[in-house]
Every structure is written in C-alpha cells, then in structure tokens.
Amino acid sequence: MRPDTDARQVTPLPDVMLEPQVRAALLEDLGRAGDITTDAIVPASLRTRCVLAARQKGIVAGLDMARLSFALVDPTLRFTMHAPDGSRIAPGDRIATVEGSARSILIGERVGLNYLSHLSGIASATDGVVHAIAGTKARVCCTRKTTPGLRALQKYAVRVGGGANHRFGLDDAVLIKDNHIAIAGGVSVAVERARRAIGHLVKIELEVDTLEQLKEGLRIGVDAVLLDNMPPPTLREAVAMVAGRAITEASGRVTPETAPAIAETGVDLISIGWLTHSVSVLDIGLDYAD
Template sequence: MSQAVLNPLLITEAVRAALIEDLGRAGDITTLATIPAGKRASAVIAARKSGIVAGLPFARETFRQYDPSVRFEAAMSDGDRLEPGAIVARIEGEARSVLSAERVALNFMGRLSGIATLAAAYVAKAAGTKAMIVDTRKTTPGLRAFEKYAVRCGGAGNHRYGLDDAILIKDNHVAVAGGIRPALQAAKRQAGNFVKIEIEVDTLAQLEEVLAEGADIVMLDNMSVADLTRGVAMVGGRMKVEASGGITLDTVAAIAATGVDMISVGALTHSASVLDLGLDIEIA
C-alpha cells in the first residue's frame, strides 16, 4: 500500500485549534509559575506499549506553533512499528515551551497511533486473502481526515470520506425508495460517470435482485460466513463484494477467507484504544 499522506494545511488548523483549547485564556499557568524563563530542557517521546506510530506531523507542528525555536527530531516515521521503550522523537528547547505543548502533541499521537495499531491488527488477520480492510464514516466529528489517515498508516484502506464521495444505498434508502430495483434505477439516473454505486443487502434473496439490476459494489451486511461464501459465488466477479456488520478481530479471518473484496470495520475508528506514549524530560 502507498504511503499515507495528509494535507499539511489541515494539520496546521487542527493543531492551532487544539492549542487554543488547551491554553485557554491565560496560558499554562502551572508552568509559568514553576519554571523559570530561559530554562532549557531536552525530552523524548517514548512508547509505553507496542503498536504502530501515527501522528508525528501533528506533534512536530504542535511544538513549532507554540515555539518555533523548539527543535523536534523524529526518530521514526508514521506507519513504523514500535516496541515498548522505543524512542519516537527527540525534543530540545525552552522548558516552558516543551511542557506547555506536551499534552496536545501526545493527544494527537496517542489517538492516531491507537487507530493505526488496531488497523494493523485487522490487516494481519486478513493476510493471505484478497480482502482489503477498510474503515467507515464512524469517526470523531471534525477529526475524520486524521483518523482515516491513521487507518492508512496501519496498512488498511479508506471507505467513503463523506456522503458526497459515492452512492451507498442502505436499507433505509431501499425502504423509502420502494425496493432495491427502484433505488438502483434512481441512483443510476443521478450518478455521473465517475460515481460508484454500492448497495447494502441483508439476504441472498436481496442479492439476487441486485444482480438482476446491476451495481458497482454490493455490501453483504451482517451475514453468516456460510451466506457470505454463497454470496461471493453468486456474484461471480460481476461486481465488488464488501462484508460489513459487527466484524471483530475474532471473526475477521473467517470472513476474509470467504473471498470478499473488502471488509468494512467501524471499530477501527470508533473503538480504538489510545496508544500509550509518554514524554520523558531531562533538564539541561
């Protein structure tokens, strides 16, 4: 998979907002009260647990925005695997600046590294199959681009970024539209040449309707492994097949082995634990 990239302007704005939120009206009054101006410090960001690192550009930008004189040197790259005790970055500068920017930098890195780590675990479970692990739109409001970036750092892929990316006809759309075929026919009239059409089905009988009408992708939602296997056979390569619905690390390997093309996992972004990273400081 290609290296994950992210528009640096998005990082700049997100970091600015986070610093404003954390510093409040008066700044870091604890550090201002206890640390003399001009005192220097060096520090490292180190891993407390194993995982996949993500968010280094956010940490770098945090220290840069707070104090451009702080030196930030990454010892790893986003997407790298780390073990407990691994040094992720080295920081040197005025102690007040290092301490005041610390939490924002670690918040970004911990959250994004946790997502990358969980994504990598799912990818490992699907290894040896053609199934691509992808995320969903179940992201933290305002942080979607960053969380989806972290998914890519973990070796998985992205589903839709938003409602304007592709047409995805869910069960509620089908119900209101009056059925699978009317929904697909209406979507085809609306879609442009570059817009993919995907539709969700819950049963193999519904899949037969989709095959009769045609779509680009069919989502087999909350189906058993046996039904997924039959569904892939029924499609026979005529469209891409996605499996979805409550997929866990315990079930993903069997689902991947059914021959589906994609497995969408909301847990990548809505249930990832923060990866434990810490900033260890030494006063120069």
C-alpha cells in the same frame, strides 16, 4: 530498543490540512490565561530536551500532529523524528525528540500526545486485523463512523496501519442502505433513481441483508455490494453469486477473532467501524531527557 524503521510508505497529509486542527486544540487547552502551572514553576530561560517514547508495542501514526503541536507554540523548538509514521515500536523505543524552551515543550505536550496516541491506536488496531487476515485477498476498510472533525486524520491512520479507506463523505460515492431502499420502495427503484442522478464517474454500492436482495441488485447492476451482518456460510454463497461482477464488502460485528473466517469466504473488503469510533489509544509518553 530501536524502532523498526521499515515503515509503511503512506503519503503524509500536508500541514495546511493539519495546522487548523492543532491550532484549535492548543487554543482550547490554553484557555484565557495560558499554562499557569508551567509559567509559575518553570523559568522562562530554561532549555531542555524531552523524548516521545513508546509504552506499548504498536504502529506510529500522527507524528506531524505532534510536531505541529510544539511548532505552533514555539517555532524555535527542534523536533527530530526517530520512528516515522508506519514504524513498528516496542516499549522504550524513542519515537521523537523535542529540544528547546522547557516552557514551550510542556505547553505543547498534551495536545501533541493526544493526537499521536489516538492515531497510533487506530493504526495499531488496523495492523492487528490486517495480520489476522493475511493470506487472503480481503482488505481491511474503515467507515464513516469517525469522530467529528477528525475524519481525514483517522482515515489516514487506517492507511498507515495497512488498511483501505471507504468513502470520505456523502458526496464521493453512492451507498444505498436499508433506509434508502425502504423509503424508495425497493432495491431496483433505489438503484435506478441513483443512477439517473449521478455523474458518470460516481460508483454505486448497494447494502443488502439477504441473498434475495443481492440477486435483485446484481440483476439491475451495481459497482459494489455491502453484505451486512451475514454469517460466513452466507457470505461464501453471496461471493459465489456475485462471481466477480461487483466488489464484495462484508460488515457487521467484525473483530480480529472473527475476521479470518470472514476473509476466507472470498470477500474483497471487510469494513470495521470500531477502528475509528472506539479504538483504544496507544500509550506514548513524554520523558524528560536531561
């Protein structure tokens, strides 16, 4: 089968951001003596061609990580993409071909597949929720519940899957959560302290558990409200209370099955932590082609 090459157009991350991660992963895998299995079995002069192929249907993400996994091992390897990031694939589809030294291909295989399978899993899961809420105005959004060191990559994969990104770290937006409110002594004092401390371009989002907290937050004024663990009827009431005065974001125990009812309440965003912290990989393999 041929992949659907009508891929989502997402700006790829530059190699300068990706290379340190791939290099560290390769060094971890090679250890102190290199690939002793491949060195013992595969002649140094042998050249071959292998295909990265889909075992499941889904969305491709992370091909540049796979490309770099081979290129850093051996710059003479030829890596050809057949299904760019954002492409829809089905079992048997060719994603990419790598040609050159058989030893080099086998050395880079696992690191490349680890990144490609993981990021494609995130993109595919995101795409599933995006399709589940199609026809509503809501957008699927990720969180900061990411694997340490992989945040930029995982958030990129969410974008490839059709989702949107929440803040990348603690320094690019204010998110006042329940513990901030408790320690500050209330919603109003927490928001007021935040507003005095930040620059004019920094937005403030307030997490609320109740409609009473929401009412207080709207009175003092915030840019966005995170409506945490509210059932759809309460979410609908919250959206009506906000009436366009702030961005509305729903979170808490969202699944592809529950997402449509949440989206139909009129919220702007639905944030989902499991998209990055516990999603399954997409099964992709490296097949010997010669």
